[in-house]
Amino acid sequence: MTEATPLIDMRDIALSFGVVKALRGVDFELRPGEVHALLGQNGAGKSTLIKVLSGVYQRDSGDVRIHGEPTQFKSAQESRESGIAMVYQDLSLVPTMTVAANLFLGREPHGPLKLVRNGDLVAKAQKYLDEQGFPVKANATVDSLPFAYRQLTEIAKALMGDIRILVLDEPTSALSAGEEEILFDAVKEVTKRGVGVVYVTHRLHEVFRISDRVTVLRDGLNAGTFQTADITMEALVQSIVGPGHEKLTQSTLSLEEGERRASHAAGSSKSATPVIELRDVHNERLHGVSLAVRPGEILGLAGMVGSGRTEILETMFGLRRAAEGEVRYQGEPVAWRSPARAIAAGVALIPEDRHLQGLVLGDTIAANVALPQLPGLTRSGMFARREAARRARAAVSDLNVRTPGISTKLQNLSGGNQQKVVFGKWLTPEPKLLLLDEPTVGVDVGARDEIYGIIRRFARAGCAVVVISSDLVELEMLCDNLAVVHDGRIVTTVHTSDIEGEEGLHQLVQESAR
Structure with a gap:
């Protein structure tokens, strides 16, 4: 310095x-x-x-x-x-818009007659991305x-x-x-x-x-x-x-420090009927995926971005259909035509992008918590506002959401508190299957521990949990078993006790991508 x-x-x-x-x-200084x-x-x-x-x-x-x-x-x-x-x-x-158009938005290179040639734009953007080592296609x-x-x-x-x-x-x-x-x-x-x-x-x-x-x-x-x-x-x-x-x-x-906790859910039994089971499932992104998650089990999905991890959760949630193979829920074949059917059956999803998929930022905490359970909050055609408010207050208290009250709009909360509200949507009634896609994105060290506690509480109550995380330490610490995903396939499934720390898991994921 x-x-x-x-x-x-x-x-x-x-x-x-x-x-x-x-x-x-507040004081803050940044040096060259x-x-x-x-x-x-x-x-x-x-x-x-x-x-x-x-x-x-x-x-x-x-x-x-x-x-x-x-x-x-x-x-x-x-x-x-x-x-x-x-x-x-x-x-x-x-x-x-394309990646290239976004990179040059407001500063587009112009050709003759001040026209922007898309081919030149994509070529310049791809050259820059390649030089920086970013694995992104400029024309996507x-x-x-x-x-x-x-x-x-x-x-x-x-x-x-x-x-x-x-x-x-x-x-x-x-x-x-x-x-x-x-x-x-x-x-x-x-x-x-x-x-x-x-x-x-x-x-x-x-x-x-x-x-x-x-x-x-x-x-x-x-x-x-x-x-x-x-x-x-x-x-x-x-x-x-x-x-x-x-x-x-x-x-x-x-x-x-990457220490595995000994507090994994103990209720999972290999003899129990799986809460969710995929049998040789194929669709536009999955190729012969088979897995089963039993009551009380926390299963992690590890893999590179684009490996098919999110698509497995979307198939379990009814966002994608199985073109071939079978999805079984609590022992029975299912073919949910919409997420609403899955929600009614007790399936909950914490999506990867809370802003686009998990919340209505311009609405209140109370309204967001009520969204997944609107049918259960409607009595004789009337919305049960008192019960909805009670659930929202319970979620705020249970998850320690920092807010002036349940009438606060989501856009006025910090990122971590927004993520807690996404969890709060599924607290009542408690789900039978909890699907988590990057559950601690933008969450601080204190809130993260609280979220882990909520996940384990669900598992102890017999809920099956499937979690995706790019934080390999998080997967190793939180999960009972791990399935490594590559190119829409389950490459291998291991128990976390058989993995030698984060380096061992990282090596497993890297080898699966070769």
Whole structure:
């Protein structure tokens, strides 16, 4: 680190939303060529702070200096023009356009008569993606891509152009280990040019791999700024959760250090009738998939992005039909024509992308919690508002959702609290089959442990659970058994006790893709 003028110097930043004080005098500094991690639990103020930096929010008080100059961005466009590139959890891509069109949106290369030639656009975009090592096709439409590849496209877009400050908000939330390496390499390359990187994450092991310094926010206040090399994982977790949470600190450390818990559901029996069973299922994405999940079992699906993991869950949920083979639910053949049939039978899905598939962001917590169970909340043609409100309050309490009340709109909650509400939709009545696609994306260290507790509670009650996660440590720690998926097929199934740590699981997944 040099003692050069900071790229970002934010002092005593305060911002309130009504009676809620989101930031209460926060300081933050970014130096040229450094990666500065910004940590904290959901609602701590991380996203609010970077939105103040970008001009999305206007601060109530405090000073912001960019390259030593006092700055008050009035819009995100002004921030971008000053050399600040932002990658939020909420992606800014146009789903119906190609990757190439999104990368060059607003800065298209023009040919004769100022016309944009699509072939040239795709070729330039593909050349750039290949140079950066991003495994994305430039001519693919964004809505056809898995969520992880959309995330890579957003990051690639941010890296284009003359940027001096790069802000990454949960950039690896849905990336596999291999894709994480692509991102880390790209970050290292831009810092060599003197670009400063603000790195917001809940995955603490990443902090020690990539950051130079770390700042922790707690309840809208600074909880500390540290040289990464000078702080331990335990001290960092304690700074995030605060005093009086020693049990949570040790629980989080177990996950971050990759220790397998001995608290897996014990109710699963090989002799029990499977809750869900796929027998040689074929459709447009699956090729002869066979698996069974019994009451109380947590089955993990491991594999690369695009391997077919999500499509297995969609087939179980009625979003995809089995063209060949058989799907059996509680011992009986089923052919659900819609997810509504699956929901009525006791199947719940936590989708990969909560914003597009899991929530109505413009509606309230109460309305979102009620959505999957509307038939059960309708009495003689009338909506049972009191019962719906009771369920919403129970979900908020059970999952520790940080909110002023159940009338709060989802768009006003942090990412982690939004994810808790997705879970809250399925608490009453409890499902017989719980399907989880990246269940802890954008969830902080405290909320993540709470979600694991909810998953295990379902399993102990006899619910069968199927979980997809790009975090291999999470799969190893949470699941009883793991099925490795590649190209729409189950390559192998193993018990987690037979896997030698995260490296063993990573090797298993890599070998399956060869």
